[in-house]
Amino acid sequence: MAFEGHSTFGTEAGPGAELCCSLAVRAVLFDLDGTLVDSVGAYIEVARVAAEPFGFEVTEEQVRLALSSGGSFWKGIVPEDRSDGAAILKAISANAAREWPRILREHGKLFDGVLETLDALKGLGILLGIVSGARPEVLELLRPNGVLERFDAVVLGKDVSKSKPDPEGILKCLDHLSVAPADALYVGDAPIDIFASRAAGVRVVSVLTGAGDSASLSMHAPDRLIPSHTVLPAIVTSF
Template sequence: MSPAPRLPAVRALLFDFDHTLADLGSHVRWGDARRELLAWYEQRGVPREELGSGTVSLYARVAASGLLPEGALEATLRGAAKILGRYEGEAIPTTRLLPGVREALRTLEGSGRHAGVVSSNSREVVRAILEGERVADRFGAIVGREDVRLPKPAPEGLLLACERLGVLPGEAVYAGDNVADIEAARAAGMPACGVRGGDSSEEALREAGAVAILDGIEPLVSAVLRAASPERVA
């Protein structure tokens, strides 16, 4: 296991959702979702050869592609978001927090620091799962794909979460399991920690710029609490 990261005092911890806080992806019928997405994109005029692999990442790729005129792209992404949200929504009843997450969030809340979620999943689905697990009130910001024009690896979601929490990007740290998480954090101007067990290898996370690779969010919370206290917690 990597040593816990050395971090300056931070006022907010931001987290990816799937494979970082919860096991949503283990319960989604991704194959069916991808087939429906591909059919939708082709119907809307996106060339199949431009689509590539992945499912959630496919949404981000189309959003950033410039393959469609602005108005057509927005309508296409709204339709794609509905498809993804439907499949993710099916997994709400069976999705659970990952081991150690509940305890880490309790510790973080007791420190007076802010917590937020920035996810490429549906905000409505993320919130429903967090409410079902009775931890939604521990997050001052929950940002999903509906809330941004460009999903990760663009920094828009992270910057929006910081704005809602009343902190500067340099006063936050982000944790996620995917290279896109690390790239988004770097673009937003904050350090990022990779979380093992998700879509990206440890090597890929390091190459993307992760300051540490961790086995969950508990070591990150511990590292933040060891750092100097923030000057002000709103």
């Protein structure tokens, strides 16, 4: 794809709400965008900035759909009968790649309470991992206050050959941690995270802080559906 890293920049394209029973695990793996990092607004902005010089508009709905499904932001914005369509899409994708580091710095941030959530889980003896299709720049948001140091393994888009919903990233992270899929759970904000978790054989907790809404997430029956990462210490235990 023209913009290596997060697939959405490329040109290719039971409700579980009850909290009564704790999930016993050895490892918790996290998505980044929309889960630990408040970046949906940054993606909306980079899509606008990248497409606008060519006279095209990418709506917020398109961005959220792409983030939820692993598709491309640019799908369908250039008429199919344009002979220069492929070149335009390549240029838009290159624009996004060039502008992304700046826009992420200006519009992206950690959600409140991330450090406290991670420390609570670590205090239970739980291993922590990151599995995300995000570009490496996003890790800069985790460096202050030693947030990144809390993680025992990190797998990003550059580290895998297949992106979510393929389970490669989750399984690779678990291999680094020496944890079996049955002993882990994945935390994400989109239906694609549920699909990847099921394919990997791990349990999945969906959060309502990113691309997916309650209806779209509940439809695919995550093991738990929670408002944000801050609820995790109350529903997870170690063994």
